[in-house]
Amino acid sequence: MTGVMMDNGGFCNDNYHSESSDDELVDISDVTVNFSEDVPPLDRDYTNWRPNNSPKLIDLMDDTVPGIGTYEDFNTIDWVREKSKDRDRHREITNKSKHSTVALLFSISDAFSGWLLMLLIGLMSGALAGGIDIAAHWMTDLKEGVCLNGFWFNHEHCCWASNETTFQERDKCPQWKSWAELMDGVSEGRVNVLNHFMYVSWALLFAFLAVILVRAFAPYACGSGIPEIKTILSGFIIRGYLGKWTLIIKTITLVLAVSSGLSLGKEGPLVHVACCCANILCHFFTKYRRNEAKRREVLSAASAVGVSVAFGAPIGGVLFSLEEVSYYFPLKTLWRSFFAALVAAFTLRYINPFGNSRLVLFYVEFHTPWHLLELIPFVLLGIFGGLWGAFFIHANIAWCRLRKNTRLGHYPVIEVLVVTLLTALLAFPNEYTRMSSSELISELFNDCGLLDSSKLCDYTGNSGSTSGSVNATAANGLGARLAGPKLYTAMWQLALALAFKMFITVATFGMKVPSGLFIPSMALAVHNHERDIFRGWCSPGADCITPGLYAMVGAAACLGGVTRMTVSLVVIMFELTGGLEYIVPLMAAAMTSKWVADALSRESIYEAHIRLNGYPFLEAKEEFRHKTLATDVMRPRRSDPPLSVLTQSGMTVEEVERLISDTTYSGFPVVISQLSQRLVGFVLRRDLFISLENARRHQDGVVSVSAVLFTECESPASPGAPPAVKLRSILDLSPFTVTVHTSMEIVVDIFRKLGLRQCLVIQNGRLLGIITKKDILKHMAQMANRDPESILFN
């Protein structure tokens, strides 16, 4: 292991390590990199001049030693090398295709394999998302009762099956029994208690199953997944994080967790699920299986797919991927992401889990325009959202840190059960918290002013009168806005629900079950709005205000505060409403929210979690603005021992092996001689180690005193000396270099844009030091007065 520290980093803020995962993100240990063997040399008719000791063309690929060019777990990939590998591969295929028809067909199929892969990802993710929706719907209803026609019907389907019910009463039918109704001789007064008991029991069972499954089979399946996916996309390796077990367990536990009524959403997990699908499907395409950079392009598209199926917003999903998640997002990926997101959205629509033939979860259609004066409450909602976002991030991180550093973290199962118990106990009495988050949002987004268009308003009315407590008001359309006594009850309940949701969400996000954030945030916002509305202008009964719009805007504000999304958020909301009309309110709120939240703290929830876990993530959004130079960051420092370097000739196998075992560096610069320190190239520790092992095993006569040569022309060996190990093929002859005077701004920019792992520092041709990504991250932490040791991985 090359200096990877794993003492206290981990996932879902706990100490799971890669040992416990048995499938791999990067299953390449058996991959032999043997491109470019019979590539004809390219025609360069205009110049054949080369400097004296120029090597053959890139010979990095000439090796046949397994493992060369692969990465260890919890390490950062070298984007430049991966992209160059892909270009070599492409070149080889193109060249071959000129010679035979089979190769030509292969070349064409290779070119289209990206599109096929996207299609498959879209289909698979759409189908899974549909399945998750259906299952979660059924299990959520199971907490309340069961269908006599068949336990596999959910409430709504149960009542569809029993025909002859009117449109109004479609969800009230004799076939659907609550648990209390199933038991004989339950007195009227105890029906509610019994139902409550069953509700809590089911919730606990679901939560218990979820947490046990996660712990037993796939520790990576917990949490939102977006922080880790961001890190992976930036070029980090976490084996097993996107494997098949994670996919299976995450899918099952997501259903369980959502059904248990915990305050969590499914967008983060859906992104994770889509990325797992993508990663698994990549294994069927050589182009993507063998190349970490290409695979990350596919994963970027998959995260767009995840958001697309979560909200039915393909364009928003692509922009989300572009803005929030992705690191390297070439234009080709934009187009493919869009394709995959659309396929997924239409697959989901075909499955039709919501029974409304709509692409979107919360389809809303507003008709009344908004007034300019309304911008004031919209901006206020934005400020609220920003404050909430900053508070949420702070509280959640504090809670996670507590969990990590105290004994609390040792009992994840108990923690989940306690939170579920609390949620279920407190949620049941309040109708707004009892229903699932998505139902709640659907109901409150809905424009109840229009009697005919909205069946959810009727539903509210009916259920309201059933539970005997809340707003049947909403059901009566326009008249509802004349404040009545029931309205105040509803307001009070909503206020309670808001407070409850706020606290429980802080505790829930980051627990050891799959959890997302979008939907709880939306739900929060929704509560807020209704209060505003009913108190506000519309008590005089005027038709001036669309309550659903306020819900929408509030949701955008809260989400903006928590995730700091901007364009993608507005576009997702735009796709929900389907009209440019309401973009301005949404934008005003999202903008205010982001400004307010940014003023309080710069990090989004995802970035905060990345930092909490110490992942090596180089944020592309934030500019590095300090005036330090490369010389301030490079290793070795003044007090350190000199840089460990290899010389291009004159070292023996034993010396090199000792250097490898004595140090933990990921790679070593190769210089002409220790005296001159003139740079020749850079060799990776892993490649060096594998090559020497291989030479010892398979090359005749290699002993400890054999010379190790990185030169091209063999130096005249003394007669009788053991054969030399020639390693020029693993030497990177074009390492990136900067000078000691290069400002760190530029160095950071180079690392970000080119995706480097390390960079050598030279002055006037002499090698002076090295800067790795980890050094940069530590330096950045230091400049921001944070603990530089919080960066854990290479």
Add this chain to the structure above:
Amino acid sequence: MTGVMMDNGGFCNDNYHSESSDDELVDISDVTVNFSEDVPPLDRDYTNWRPNNSPKLIDLMDDTVPGIGTYEDFNTIDWVREKSKDRDRHREITNKSKHSTVALLFSISDAFSGWLLMLLIGLMSGALAGGIDIAAHWMTDLKEGVCLNGFWFNHEHCCWASNETTFQERDKCPQWKSWAELMDGVSEGRVNVLNHFMYVSWALLFAFLAVILVRAFAPYACGSGIPEIKTILSGFIIRGYLGKWTLIIKTITLVLAVSSGLSLGKEGPLVHVACCCANILCHFFTKYRRNEAKRREVLSAASAVGVSVAFGAPIGGVLFSLEEVSYYFPLKTLWRSFFAALVAAFTLRYINPFGNSRLVLFYVEFHTPWHLLELIPFVLLGIFGGLWGAFFIHANIAWCRLRKNTRLGHYPVIEVLVVTLLTALLAFPNEYTRMSSSELISELFNDCGLLDSSKLCDYTGNSGSTSGSVNATAANGLGARLAGPKLYTAMWQLALALAFKMFITVATFGMKVPSGLFIPSMALAVHNHERDIFRGWCSPGADCITPGLYAMVGAAACLGGVTRMTVSLVVIMFELTGGLEYIVPLMAAAMTSKWVADALSRESIYEAHIRLNGYPFLEAKEEFRHKTLATDVMRPRRSDPPLSVLTQSGMTVEEVERLISDTTYSGFPVVISQLSQRLVGFVLRRDLFISLENARRHQDGVVSVSAVLFTECESPASPGAPPAVKLRSILDLSPFTVTVHTSMEIVVDIFRKLGLRQCLVIQNGRLLGIITKKDILKHMAQMANRDPESILFN
């Protein structure tokens, strides 16, 4: 001039040069770069170690010589330097803001100045676009007749003013007289001839005015502008291209050109107009005035604004800017572009030039879903679009080359008049070509099946019966689809119109008047569709097909073929229709079209024009896939004289001046000594020249034999020697370097991503050569078997 060749490059494929423009894109000759004078040294408590001869912190900014750090016309900027200048500026402001309240306020206003600028750009561009629309509408109608109530009314407004007309006949009113009607005693038979004559005369007048204005005042105002804007955004300097004269003339001539009936659109010019607005407004904000990189961020946003006002599609505009035009597009710009695009769209809506309170030019609302089988014609439309795109690009480039290389190019005024005459003569008899392109598209996009929703269908009906020839069919709604004799006339006319538009558009694009492409392409597609439809399924009278949808899809296909846009195109169309429903057909067509066109030739029309004009544009979309190394591209070649370098000490003023006058290089590497060739830094020719001029003028005792020193510590001069000129402050101590073994793929990638101008090539610490952007472009041209001398600028 540093080797800028201007012999045969130019704009609108002609030989206009910057001499003829009197305002400047880059008006920075009077800017003094004097940042960071009193910046307190940053606290670096963790290390103070520096290598021995480390300089002060970046001292590039310490100079006060005017002109240092600026660029010459037709040169490429250095993105790294510009961004670092901006960071220095930001750092200075942040530091100052900690000390005084005024500085704090200034810092806040500076932070928000970007948003204010975006607001202003949006307002100004929206207002201009509204004005252009209104003026063009009026002048187009003027070709046909005049309003008796006042000549300033257009046809529609004229008839609004005359009340009591029914909804059906709103455009037929006694106040509006055609030119023939105004004259007494014109016999019935000659009315049409007279009207035709007037129509042609007006068209010729408008076209003549347009071309004369362009030639006389602002040669840069011709053409589409998008190729040049792409080049400018990639970091090229074209002074005056975005100046105030260009803005004024382009606005006026755009109106004239559109009104003259030429087959051109206004999107390209609107993008140019928006960019001019942005550039002019930048002058009011120091942050943007003085920094080329920051200004390009603003221009990226402005191009989004241009598309936003052209189509009323803000999201599509942003994606267009991201996908098609921009080079450097950080996320901050994404958000700001979106804001500006929205402001512009709403400004335009407020002005309401189309009188329909809609954001979009061709608002369409389809109601019937499409059938899976319909994908076949959609894909066929895509293939047609791709073929058309490839043909159009080829034909247009061939025509432009002809114009450039033969005597034809010497008579631009005559050329414009001839094309206008042809257009007007041929267009008048056919109702579909007589109306303006946008009217045509509006009419044909419209879903005539719904009697009540579409007033344009009625309009068609009426005018159809007036002209006595064409499809009143369309007006009669559903029944219209039963094929009648009039239908075949309409089809025939549409086919003629299609052929006519195809040829005339090829000749029009690239003439010396402002011209865009989108709308003609759309119009083309529209024709195509109607044919398909009427012939196809709908003759049996079924309600199965939405003709407008086919128009839409055809338009997308043609546009896709010509511009090779993908996501942005689909999103623009999506914003026009406002429903996800029709994304799949649009996408299928756009995708097929792009594939077909790409198979025929890789370049979009914009790229083809960039190449035609020899601009130094490094395409970011296309990967460089050849297996060459840095050593194959670097200068000097083997047969060349050795690289011109400066030594860090030991040269005299005279020697340096001689080097400057003897060579045309844009900059010189500085080495320790001619013998060792160890690299110290890089100095730009312009900076060197200005500094030496300045030293000779203002520094006492500087003579030809004075030493020029790039070292920090002064070497002990012999007593009595003249004072040395110390130039370390203009020396870039951290030039980018690659090794001779670096593959060109990586070099190209570095140039693109970091926006370099040049890069030094070293081997084992010795400087061997230099690669400039122009070298790379020449190399790429060579690898693609094109003439490397086609690259004209640095």
